[in-house]
Amino acid sequence: MDRRTLARQLSAIENGEMQVDTFTDGDVIAITGPPGVGKSCIVDAILHRLAPAKNIAVLAVDPTSPLSGGALLGDRIRLSVLDDKTKSDSIYVRSVATRSSSGSIPSIIRDLASHLLSNSFDLVIIETVGAGQSEMRCAAIANRIVVVEGPARGDGIQAEKAGLLELADLIVVNKADLEGCDKVVNDLTVSLGLTSDAPPIIKTSIITGEGLEDLSNLIFNLEERTSSKRARCRQQLLMAHESSLTSNPHFEAILDRMSEEGLALDEALRELNE
Amino acid sequence: MGGRQRIVIAKPGLDGHDRGAKVVARALRDGGHEVIYTGLRRTPEQIVRTVMDEDARFVGLSSLSGAHSHLFPKICNLLKESGLNDVVVFGGGIIPESDRPPLYSVGVRAIFGPGTPSTEVLEFVEEASTRDCGVGSDNGWIWGE
Numbered sequence: 441m442d443r444r445t446l447a448r449q450l451s452a453i454e455n456g457e458m459q460v461d462t463f464t465d466g467d468v469i470a471i472t473g474p475p476g477v478g479k480s481c482i483v484d485a486i487l488h489r490l491a492p493a494k495n496i497a498v499l500a501v502d503p504t505s506p507l508s509g510g511a512l513l514g515d516r517i518r519l520s521v522l523d524d525k526t527k528s529d530s531i532y533v534r535s536v537a538t539r540s541s542s543g544s545i546p547s548i549i550r551d552l553a554s555h556l557l558s559n560s561f562d563l564v565i566i567e568t569v570g571a572g573q574s575e576m577r578c579a580a581i582a583n584r585i586v587v588v589e590g591p592a593r594g595d596g597i598q599a600e601k602a603g604l605l606e607l608a609d610l611i612v613v614n615k616a617d618l619e620g621c622d623k624v625v626n627d628l629t630v631s632l633g634l635t636s637d638a639p640p641i642i643k644t645s646i647i648t649g650e651g652l653e654d655l656s657n658l659i660f661n662l663e664e665r666t667s668s669k670r671a672r673c674r675q676q677l678l679m680a681h682e683s684s685l686t687s688n689p690h691f692e693a694i695l696d697r698m699s700e701e702g703l704a705l706d707e708a709l710r711e712l713n714e
Numbered sequence: 715m716g717g718r719q720r721i722v723i724a725k726p727g728l729d730g731h732d733r734g735a736k737v738v739a740r741a742l743r744d745g746g747h748e749v750i751y752t753g754l755r756r757t758p759e760q761i762v763r764t765v766m767d768e769d770a771r772f773v774g775l776s777s778l779s780g781a782h783s784h785l786f787p788k789i790c791n792l793l794k795e796s797g798l799n800d801v802v803v804f805g806g807g808i809i810p811e812s813d814r815p816p817l818y819s820v821g822v823r824a825i826f827g828p829g830t831p832s833t834e835v836l837e838f839v840e841e842a843s844t845r846d847c848g849v850g851s852d853n854g855w856i857w858g859e
């Protein structure tokens with residue numbers, strides 16, 4: 441299929457005008473972590489090493505501003521690989537805004553990824569900020585999850601972070617050229633040492649190139665951890681359940697009755713389950 | 715009418731002035747649009763590829779270095795050759811009045827100079843989205859003319 445038709449079909453899926461009925465299996469990898477930690481740069485480094493031998497699609501997910509409904513999608517800026525004509529034809533990059541707060545974005549991302557896999561892409565990489573529930577669920581639709589950390593966040597392991605680390609099949613500590621990286625690796629090793637199947641940790645630097653070769657070699661051969669699989673399945677179940685609730689035709693009306701007429705929660709749930 | 719659009723904001727050529735492009739990108743985002751910013755120093759080919767892959771309906775070009783008369787037509791023609799006739803092209807930066815008519819004639823629909831209020835750019839997008847004024851259309855409509 442030509443790129444333009446593919447691009448239009450992805451828009452149709454995003455806008456709910458086209459359904460994806462059968463899911464195509466394949467490699468879907470999520471790269472997640474806090475803003476500014478270097479996720480896009482790492483995606484670029486991976487693409488430089490894997491293209492053009494592999495056809496790779498990137499879904500770069502960024503938040504929609506809740507105030508305006510608009511979004512500024514800037515992940516492409518870091519993708520210097522697109523300047524390389526020998527590689528860019530085997531790469532497709534699409535920026536996706538999270539749009540509504542209704543939680544439908546993870547299932548849209550899953551449909552987009554599936555559609556790309558069924559159109560001869562060998563690998564789909566999902567870049568998403570690792571904060572907030574819907575972003576976590578975007579990551580959870582992947583087969584493997586890479587969590588990126590950086591030295592500037594050497595502030596211990598907070599609960600919020602722990603939820604994300606639970607999903608990780610690999611942890612990358614980026615910006616190894618800066619001070620404080622080893623401390624983060626130590627902190628992570630100590631806290632993950634408490635679990636039986638801790639994910640591997642590697643250090644990378646976009647500046648020096650450290651670890652990038654290893655990361656690219658690992659990406660297709662990541663071992664699944666039992667605990668991360670469980671955490672991922674949990675997110676998937678919650679996502680499916682939530683979307684079956686929000687797609688119920690009576691959802692909005694019942695919401696109105698709860699807020700305006702004082703309909704009780706258990707009564708509302710009973711009606712939704714009917 | 716109109717509604718949310720996907721808009722690519724691009725800096726073609728070697729021009730390193732990016733403040734204006736960023737201001738416009740933010741203003742369009744705050745106006746409820748999805749803006750894909752390309753970053754500096756893009757070739758016409760890269761810009762057209764971005765518009766195609768991102769399925770953008772609009773592309774805004776920013777130029778302050780004087781290369782607009784060469785780069786803007788090149789991008790317009792590449793868009794047409796790629797079958798992206800319905801994409802609306804607009805631009806801004808330091809573009810003298812006398813340089814504008816040739817740009818309009820290849821399909822650029824609006825040019826905004828220094829001091830443009832962001833509301834005007836938003837009004838243009840809203841208006842253009844209701845018209846058949848893609849780069850390949852010869853309906854002759856130009857913003858503010």
Ligand code: B12
Nearest residue numbers: 729730731732733734774776778779780806807827828830
């Ligand atoms: C700040 C500035 C710089 C900064 C740029 C910082 C940066 N990261 O952007 C620095 C110091 C780096 C710089 C360098 C140079 N500069 Co200078 N610079 C300026 C200056 C003073 C202001 C530009 C600016 O940021 N304005 C503020 C922003 C918000 O306004 P704006 O860019 O015009 O954008 C508005 C509109 O034009 C419009 N707009 C712009 N783009 C777009 C796109 C779309 C889609 C839309 C809808 C609207 C739109 O909307 C914006 C908001 O209203 C201008 C003079 C001037 N008054 O314009 C010279 C100017 C642009 N520079 C000039 C020159 C010559 C240079 C240098 C070549 C100088 C040198 N000899 O080294 C270098 C080249 C750098 C390079 N690699 O390209 C000349 C260009 C001459 C020309 N075109 O014929 C100017 C006009 C000065 C002059 N009078 O000679 N410069």
Ligand SMILES: Nc1nc2c(ncn2[C@@H]2O[C@H](COP(=O)(O)OP(=O)(O)O)[C@@H](O)[C@H]2O)c(=O)[nH]1
Nearest residue numbers: 475476477478479480481518614615645646647
């Ligand atoms: N020093 C250093 N800076 C980096 C490294 N990787 C990325 N950066 C910088 O970190 C900033 C954010 O990178 P980006 O990939 O956009 O982060 P994202 O928000 O996680 O996608 C950019 O300015 C990069 O140049 C690294 O390994 N070392």
Ligand SMILES: [Mg+2]
Nearest residue numbers: 479480515567
């Ligand atoms: Mg990014």
